[in-house]
Amino acid sequence: MTTQQQPMHIEMFFDNDSSTFSYLLVDKSSNMAALIDPVLDYDAAAGMVDTRSADQILAYLNQHELKLQWILETHAHADHLSAAHYLRQKTGARVGIGEGIRKVQQTFKVVFNIGDEELTAKGECFDHLFHDGETFQIGALTGRVINTPGHTNDSVSYLIAGHLFVGDSLFMPDAGTARCDFPGGDAAVLYQSIQRLYQLPDDTPMYMCHDYQPNGRELRYKTTVGEQKQQNIHVAAKTEQQDFVQKRMARDATLAVPRLIYPSVQVNIRAGKLPTAESNGTAYIKIPLKGAL
Numbered sequence: 070m071t072t073q074q075q076p077m078h079i080e081m082f083f084d085n086d087s088s089t090f091s092y093l094l095v096d097k098s099s100n101m102a103a104l105i106d107p108v109l110d111y112d113a114a115a116g117m118v119d120t121r122s123a124d125q126i127l128a129y130l131n132q133h134e135l136k137l138q139w140i141l142e143t144h145a146h147a148d149h150l151s152a153a154h155y156l157r158q159k160t161g162a163r164v165g166i167g168e169g170i171r172k173v174q175q176t177f178k179v180v181f182n183i184g185d186e187e188l189t190a191k192g193e194c195f196d197h198l199f200h201d202g203e204t205f206q207i208g209a210l211t212g213r214v215i216n217t218p219g220h221t222n223d224s225v226s227y228l229i230a231g232h233l234f235v236g237d238s239l240f241m242p243d244a245g246t247a248r249c250d251f252p253g254g255d256a257a258v259l260y261q262s263i264q265r266l267y268q269l270p271d272d273t274p275m276y277m278c279h280d281y282q283p284n285g286r287e288l289r290y291k292t293t294v295g296e297q298k299q300q301n302i303h304v305a306a307k308t309e310q311q312d313f314v315q316k317r318m319a320r321d322a323t324l325a326v327p328r329l330i331y332p333s334v335q336v337n338i339r340a341g342k343l344p345t346a347e348s349n350g351t352a353y354i355k356i357p358l359k360g361a362l
C-alpha cells in the first residue's frame with residue numbers, strides 16, 4: 070500500500086454536541102472538494118432539526134469557490150443525524166458509503182418495521198456504494214476505500230492523498246477504539262480491520278471521527294499509524310486479538326445506549342433523508358418501545 074501524499078487542504082469542523090469531526094478535503098489544483106461525515110443539528114426534546122453546522126460548511130465552500138464533488142460517510146452513524154442529504158441537495162455532490170450499508174439497512178428495516186415499498190435495503194438513498202479497495206477521484210486527488218468493519222457492518226476508512234480517515238475504528242491512542250456492541254458490531258472483526266490499517270506506513274497521518282476527551286484533556290483529532298501502534302490503549306502493535314476482544318466487550322458492557330441512536334439510525338440509513346411528512350404535513354421520528362407493562 071502506498072501513502073504517497075498529494076497537496077490537499079484539510080479543513081476540520083467539530084460538532085460539540087456529538088463530539089464528531091467532519092473534514093472538508095480540498096484539491097487545490099482544481100478547487101474540487103470532498104466532505105467526510107457532515108452533521109445535521111438536532112434537538113431531540115424539541116424535535117427540531119437545523120442546518121447551522123452544515124450551512125457553515127456551505128459558507129466555506131462559497132467563500133473559497135469550491136465545488137463539492139463527494140460527501141463521504143464512514144458509516145451510518147448512531148449518535149448524530151447526517152447532513153449528507155441536505156448538502157447533496159444544496160451542492161449536487163454525490164453521497165458515498167461502504168456497500169456494507171445494505172446489511173445495516175436490512176437490520177434496521179426490521180427494527181423500525183419499514184416495508185419494502187419504503188426501503189428494499191439495496192443501498193438506496195445513497196449515490197454510490199464503495200467496495201473494498203475501490204479508488205475514486207477528488208479533482209486530481211486519489212482516494213481509496215479500506216473496509217474496516219467491527220463497529221458497524223458498513224464501516225470504512227478513506228485513504229485520501231496519503232491521509233487516512235478512520236471513521237469509528239480507532240480513536241486517539243489514549244481512548245482506544247470504537248464500541249462494538251451495536252447490531253452488526255463485532256470486536257474480533259474490528260481487531261482484524263485495525264490490523265489492515267497497521268499495514269500502512271508509520272508516518273501516515275490518521276484523522277479521527279470522534280474524540281471524547283478522556284480525563285478532560287484537550288480535544289485531539291489527528292495522530293499517525295506509528296503512534297497508534299505504539300500507544301493505543303486497546304490495540305497496540307503487539308496486542309493479541311483475544312485480549313482486545315475481552316477488553317472491548319468489558320467496556321461495551323458499561324456503555325449506555327447513545328442518546329440519539331434511534332433518530333440517527335432511521336435517518337442515516339437513508340443518507341440523512343428525513344422521514345416523509347404524514348397527512349398533516351408533519352414528519353415523525355419513530356422509537357421502538359421495549360419492556361413489559
Ligand SMILES: N[C@@H](CCC(=O)N[C@@H](CS)C(=O)NCC(=O)O)C(=O)O
Binds near residue numbers: 148
Ligand atoms: N455518550 C455518547 C456516546 C456515543 C457513542 O457511543 N459513541 C460511539 C461511536 S458512534 C463509540 O464508539 N463510543 C466509544 C466509547 O465511548 O468508548 C452519546 O450518547 O452519543
Ligand SMILES: [Fe+2]
Binds near residue numbers: 144145148237
Ligand atoms: Fe459510530
